[in-house]
Amino acid sequence: MRTVLSFSGGMDSTVLLYHLKYELDHEVIALGVYYGQRHEREIAAARAICLTTGTEYILADLGACSELFKGSSQTSAEIDVPEGHYAEESMKKTVVPNRNMVLLSLATALAVSRKADHVAYAAHAGDHAIYPDCRKEFADRLGEAIKLCDWTPPTLLRPFVEFSKAGICARGAALGVPFQMTYSCYKGKARHCGKCGTCVERREAFQLAGVPDPTEYQE
Amino acid sequence: MRTVLSFSGGMDSTVLLYHLKYELDHEVIALGVYYGQRHEREIAAARAICLTTGTEYILADLGACSELFKGSSQTSAEIDVPEGHYAEESMKKTVVPNRNMVLLSLATALAVSRKADHVAYAAHAGDHAIYPDCRKEFADRLGEAIKLCDWTPPTLLRPFVEFSKAGICARGAALGVPFQMTYSCYKGKARHCGKCGTCVERREAFQLAGVPDPTEYQE
Numbered sequence: 187m188r189t190v191l192s193f194s195g196g197m198d199s200t201v202l203l204y205h206l207k208y209e210l211d212h213e214v215i216a217l218g219v220y221y222g223q224r225h226e227r228e229i230a231a232a233r234a235i236c237l238t239t240g241t242e243y244i245l246a247d248l249g250a251c252s253e254l255f256k257g258s259s260q261t262s263a264e265i266d267v268p269e270g271h272y273a274e275e276s277m278k279k280t281v282v283p284n285r286n287m288v289l290l291s292l293a294t295a296l297a298v299s300r301k302a303d304h305v306a307y308a309a310h311a312g313d314h315a316i317y318p319d320c321r322k323e324f325a326d327r328l329g330e331a332i333k334l335c336d337w338t339p340p341t342l343l344r345p346f347v348e349f350s351k352a353g354i355c356a357r358g359a360a361l362g363v364p365f366q367m368t369y370s371c372y373k374g375k376a377r378h379c380g381k382c383g384t385c386v387e388r389r390e391a392f393q394l395a396g397v398p399d400p401t402e403y404q405e
Numbered sequence: 406m407r408t409v410l411s412f413s414g415g416m417d418s419t420v421l422l423y424h425l426k427y428e429l430d431h432e433v434i435a436l437g438v439y440y441g442q443r444h445e446r447e448i449a450a451a452r453a454i455c456l457t458t459g460t461e462y463i464l465a466d467l468g469a470c471s472e473l474f475k476g477s478s479q480t481s482a483e484i485d486v487p488e489g490h491y492a493e494e495s496m497k498k499t500v501v502p503n504r505n506m507v508l509l510s511l512a513t514a515l516a517v518s519r520k521a522d523h524v525a526y527a528a529h530a531g532d533h534a535i536y537p538d539c540r541k542e543f544a545d546r547l548g549e550a551i552k553l554c555d556w557t558p559p560t561l562l563r564p565f566v567e568f569s570k571a572g573i574c575a576r577g578a579a580l581g582v583p584f585q586m587t588y589s590c591y592k593g594k595a596r597h598c599g600k601c602g603t604c605v606e607r608r609e610a611f612q613l614a615g616v617p618d619p620t621e622y623q624e
Contacts, residue, residue: 248469286554287510294503299472323553335543337497
């Protein structure tokens with residue numbers, strides 16, 4: 187099986203990489219996307235994880251398309267990254283316009299081009315409150331469109347869509363994921379800030395899963 | 406009403422631009438995409454048409470992502486552009502991997518960012534035999550995914566999905582579309598070749614619609 191994975195270098199997609207590669211024995215092609223994100227440091231993390239695991243990494247550079255993604259704290263310098271819990275209303279300003287459809291349509295193009303069987307992404311249940319394009323209904327509809335996008339289309343896999351973030355963390359620990367190599371922080375500094383939505387959620391996931399957290403937080 | 410139009414500068418999307426702008430009085434933002442297409446000359450045509458009509462034109466430059474779209478005569482220099490009728494089996498090599506989903510996901514991102522009401526594209530009935538992502542079923546499914554992509558999502562318009570190309574041509578003539586400014590040829594030279602699938606289809610549409618064809622063909 188060959189699978190194109192939408193791969194950010196964060197905790198969730200790294201656990202999915204390990205799940206696909208070591209549990210299901212898929213040949214994985216990891217696709218990263220630069221869309222002008224403030225936290226582009228995740229791309230260096232993604233590259234390092236792919237080097238370590240012998241995974242092909244392709245970066246789709248949409249740096250020249252930043253106009254399309256304006257209006258989020260992650261793509262507009264004038265909007266501050268909110269601090270607090272991931273599920274709070276204030277986190278809606280971190281939503282990047284239609285990000286998951288863009289990431290998955292690019293991953294699907296690569297899958298068609300490389301004759302891959304699947305496209306995969308790591309949406310999980312904890313995302314749903316804030317991120318419309320992480321909802322199961324969204325993934326279901328997009329999966330149906332993907333089934334019709336080509337004469338021999340790939341299928342969309344999202345094995346973590348019912349998992350909590352803690353569940354993904356526990357799964358990753360069981361698979362030996364090097365969590366210290368993953369990068370989640372929305373602020374994009376060298377160290378995780380520990381205060382933004384993703385940092386708070388990441389830290390909480392380790393605690394709830396009872397997995398030692400190797401992340402170096404700034405404070 | 407504000408609408409983001411997936412706009413190539415070809416006959417179909419130009420007629421749709423005129424339909425939206427002059428018939429329905431929409432404020433149109435035209436989105437072009439460079440994905441490494443051999444026929445990038447269409448972008449110059451698109452810019453000129455937007456200048457003439459006072460339409461905002463945005464180009465999403467995916468030139469750095471050409472790896473994703475390989476395997477088509479339109480994106481791979483080593484694959485020749487086939488000559489003959491558009492509906493022939495040989496034309497399948499002109500299919501660009503998942504192009505319409507990529508174009509529409511980018512258009513949807515821009516629509517969310519700019520708070521537009523609609524996303525539009527000019528799929529038509531004549532496309533269906535060869536292009537999987539022009540089928541009504543595909544557009545229906547993708548339209549459903551778009552409805553879930555954001556908390557205030559745009560809706561997908563494809564008013565020509567049941568039209569023949571000749572029907573679009575007749576509609577364009579009624580709207581006063583400057584057909585001589587549009588560019589369709591897959592070979593991408595200064596003049597339309599007159600032999601590739603799109604040229605054959607374009608010429609046929611003018612004949613069937615009984616509209617004078619102002620295109621300068623090479624032969």
